[in-house]
Amino acid sequence: MPADTTIGTTAVAALAELQPEPGIAKPDPILIADHVVRQFGGLRAVDVTHLEVQRGAITALIGPNGAGKSTFFNVISGFDTSDEGSWTYNGQTITNTAPNTLARKGLVRTFQLTKSLSRLKVIDNMRLGASGQTGESIFPAVFKFTWGRQESEITERAMNLLERFNLAAKAQDFAGSLSGGQRKLLEMARALMLNPDLIMLDEPMAGVNPALKQSLLDHIRDIREEGTTVMFVEHDMDMVRDVSDWVVVMAQGSIISEGTPLDVMRDPRVIDAYLGAHHDSALTESGQSLTESTSKEADA
Amino acid sequence: MDFGFILSQSLTQAIGVTAIIYCLAAIGLNVQFGYGGLLNFGQVAFVAVGAYAVGATVISVGSSLWLGVAIGIILAIVLALLLGIPTLRLRADYLAIVTIAASEIIRFAAKSSDFLGGAQGTTGAIGADFYALNPLPEWDRFEFGPISFTRVDMWVVLVGWCLIALVTLLTWALMRSPWGRVVKGIREDEDAVRSLGKNTYLFKIQILILGGVFGALGGMMSAISRGSVQPDGFVPDFTFFLYVMLILGGTARVMGPILGAAIFWFLLVFVEQVLKEGVSSGLITFISTTQIGPIRFILVGVGLMLLMIFRPQGILGDRKELMLDAR
Structure with missing residues (x-):
C-alpha cells in the first residue's frame, strides 16, 4: 500500500515546535472548533473555547471520567447537537451537520461501545462502508447487472482491508460471533472503507486485551502514515504516550491543557485533574507515577 | 370423525384467498420489521386503505376497478409518508405507537363515513372487472387431490399466488442488493449505518412505503374476492396475526411469511374442524359449538408461546443467528 509518510x-x-497551551493555533488544521457548548440542564458538559486539530497527526483527547470528551466527540461528529458554537472541517462549516453527511465528506467516527452489525456477515459490514454505491438506490438495486461489477470491486477492497486487520478468515462469519477486540478491529477497518480524511476513534482500546492493543496501536500509526488524520478519545495513558503526536486534556467540559505527550504529562493542571491530591498513585501500567516516568524519559 | 373432509378443508384454507390476503400483508411486514426492524403495529391500516380504495372507487364512485387499484397504491404511499415523516426520526417505539393508533383512526373514520358505507361497509360487485378477465374453462369445480375450488375462486387464488410470487421475487432481489444490506444494517444499529454515510431516514421511509404497498395489495385482494369491505375486518388483531405468521415462518426469510401464513390458516381451520366434528359426534362433551371460535384462538396463543420457547427463530430461521445478540 503506498504510504505518504511526508504528510x-x-x-x-x-x-x-508549538508552545503547549490550550487553544493554540496549528500550522495546518483540519478541524477548528470555536465556543462549542453542550448543556444538559444546568450542567455545561462541553464548553470548548477554541481547538484546532493538526492535519496528518494523531491527536489524543484525554481527561478524567465525565470530562465531556465523548460528548464533545458526539457533537463534532453530528450525533449530538450543540447549544452554541461553530466548527469547520477542511475549511467548510459543519456545525450540527448530520453524521451521514459528514461521513461522505470524509469525517468518519467509531464508537466506544462497538457498533458491529451482529447479524450481518463481517464482509457485509465492510461492504456497507463503501460510499457511492449504485445498488443502494432502490430501483437499480432490483437489477444486479447495474451494481454487480461495483460490488466485486468493493469486495476486493474490503478483503484487502480485512487481510490487513487479520480478519480475512472471518469474512463469512456473522459479525456478532467476533470477540470484543475483533469487533474493534472490524469497526476501524469498516471506517477505512470510506477513505476518510479524519477518523475519530472513541476509546479504541476499551476492553481490548494487551496483545491486541499493540496491534491496534500499529494500525493507528499505519492510518496516519497513509495521510489520514486521527483523533481519539482514550483513558489508557500508556496508549496515549505511545502513539499520539499531540494530546488535548479536557476536564469539566473545557480544555485545560494541550501539548506533546511529554509536556502534557508534566503539566501540574493535568496531574491535578486526574489525581486530585493523590499524586503518588500510578497512572500508567508500568506502575510509575506520571511525574517519575515522564522525568525519566526527559532525562534519557 | 371424517378426517378426509377436515384435511381437505384445512388445505383449501392454507392456500385459499384468506391465506393469500394475510400472506401479502405479512410479506410487507417482513420487509418492514423482519429486514428493516421497523416496529409497524398498524400494518392493517395499509390493508384497509387498499380494500377501501377499490371498494369506494367501484361502488361509491362507480368507476373502474383498475383506477381503484392505482388509487389504493397511491394512498398506501401517502399513508406511509404521513406515518413515517414525523416518526422515523424518533426512536423505534414511537413508530409502534403511532401506527397502532393510525390503524384504529382509519377504521373508525371509515366506520363513520357514509361515502365508505359506514358500519355496514361497502358491498357489491367490486371485482366485476377482475372476474371478467377470467380465462379459465367453464368447469364447475377445479380439483387437485383433496383440494377443490370453484371457477371464480380458482381465478382469485391463481392471480393471488402469482402476485405473491412477484412480490416475493422483488423482496428477494432487493434484499440481496446493497440496498438490502443498508436496510438490514439499520435493523442492527442505525447509528452505525449513519456513521458510514447512509441517510437511514430515506431508507426507512422506502421500506415503510414498500411494505405498505404490499399490505394494500392484500387489502385489494380481500375486497375483490369477498365483494365487500367491512370496517370491523381491520381490527388490530389482524396485525398481530401477521406477526404470528411472520414469527412462525421465520422473520427476515424470503419464504418465511408465505410458509407462516399457510401453516397458520391450516392449523386454525384444522383445529376448528376437529373440535366441530368432535362436538357434533359426541366425543367432546365439555364445550359447545359456539365456544369453538374463541377456543381455537386460545390455542393459537398457546401455540405461539410454545413456538417462542422451543423454536424462537421460526421454521425457516437460524437459531444461531437469532442468538447472536444474546451474548
Missing part, C-alpha cells in the same frame, strides 16, 4: 512526519515536526 505525517512534517505535521508531527511542526507540532513539536
Whole structure:
C-alpha cells in the first residue's frame, strides 16, 4: 500500500515546535472548533473555547471520567447537537451537520461501545462502508447487472482491508460471533472503507486485551502514515504516550491543557485533574507515577 | 370423525384467498420489521386503505376497478409518508405507537363515513372487472387431490399466488442488493449505518412505503374476492396475526411469511374442524359449538408461546443467528 509518510512526519515536526497551551493555533488544521457548548440542564458538559486539530497527526483527547470528551466527540461528529458554537472541517462549516453527511465528506467516527452489525456477515459490514454505491438506490438495486461489477470491486477492497486487520478468515462469519477486540478491529477497518480524511476513534482500546492493543496501536500509526488524520478519545495513558503526536486534556467540559505527550504529562493542571491530591498513585501500567516516568524519559 | 373432509378443508384454507390476503400483508411486514426492524403495529391500516380504495372507487364512485387499484397504491404511499415523516426520526417505539393508533383512526373514520358505507361497509360487485378477465374453462369445480375450488375462486387464488410470487421475487432481489444490506444494517444499529454515510431516514421511509404497498395489495385482494369491505375486518388483531405468521415462518426469510401464513390458516381451520366434528359426534362433551371460535384462538396463543420457547427463530430461521445478540 503506498504510504505518504511526508504528510505525517512534517505535521508531527511542526507540532513539536508549538508552545503547549490550550487553544493554540496549528500550522495546518483540519478541524477548528470555536465556543462549542453542550448543556444538559444546568450542567455545561462541553464548553470548548477554541481547538484546532493538526492535519496528518494523531491527536489524543484525554481527561478524567465525565470530562465531556465523548460528548464533545458526539457533537463534532453530528450525533449530538450543540447549544452554541461553530466548527469547520477542511475549511467548510459543519456545525450540527448530520453524521451521514459528514461521513461522505470524509469525517468518519467509531464508537466506544462497538457498533458491529451482529447479524450481518463481517464482509457485509465492510461492504456497507463503501460510499457511492449504485445498488443502494432502490430501483437499480432490483437489477444486479447495474451494481454487480461495483460490488466485486468493493469486495476486493474490503478483503484487502480485512487481510490487513487479520480478519480475512472471518469474512463469512456473522459479525456478532467476533470477540470484543475483533469487533474493534472490524469497526476501524469498516471506517477505512470510506477513505476518510479524519477518523475519530472513541476509546479504541476499551476492553481490548494487551496483545491486541499493540496491534491496534500499529494500525493507528499505519492510518496516519497513509495521510489520514486521527483523533481519539482514550483513558489508557500508556496508549496515549505511545502513539499520539499531540494530546488535548479536557476536564469539566473545557480544555485545560494541550501539548506533546511529554509536556502534557508534566503539566501540574493535568496531574491535578486526574489525581486530585493523590499524586503518588500510578497512572500508567508500568506502575510509575506520571511525574517519575515522564522525568525519566526527559532525562534519557 | 371424517378426517378426509377436515384435511381437505384445512388445505383449501392454507392456500385459499384468506391465506393469500394475510400472506401479502405479512410479506410487507417482513420487509418492514423482519429486514428493516421497523416496529409497524398498524400494518392493517395499509390493508384497509387498499380494500377501501377499490371498494369506494367501484361502488361509491362507480368507476373502474383498475383506477381503484392505482388509487389504493397511491394512498398506501401517502399513508406511509404521513406515518413515517414525523416518526422515523424518533426512536423505534414511537413508530409502534403511532401506527397502532393510525390503524384504529382509519377504521373508525371509515366506520363513520357514509361515502365508505359506514358500519355496514361497502358491498357489491367490486371485482366485476377482475372476474371478467377470467380465462379459465367453464368447469364447475377445479380439483387437485383433496383440494377443490370453484371457477371464480380458482381465478382469485391463481392471480393471488402469482402476485405473491412477484412480490416475493422483488423482496428477494432487493434484499440481496446493497440496498438490502443498508436496510438490514439499520435493523442492527442505525447509528452505525449513519456513521458510514447512509441517510437511514430515506431508507426507512422506502421500506415503510414498500411494505405498505404490499399490505394494500392484500387489502385489494380481500375486497375483490369477498365483494365487500367491512370496517370491523381491520381490527388490530389482524396485525398481530401477521406477526404470528411472520414469527412462525421465520422473520427476515424470503419464504418465511408465505410458509407462516399457510401453516397458520391450516392449523386454525384444522383445529376448528376437529373440535366441530368432535362436538357434533359426541366425543367432546365439555364445550359447545359456539365456544369453538374463541377456543381455537386460545390455542393459537398457546401455540405461539410454545413456538417462542422451543423454536424462537421460526421454521425457516437460524437459531444461531437469532442468538447472536444474546451474548
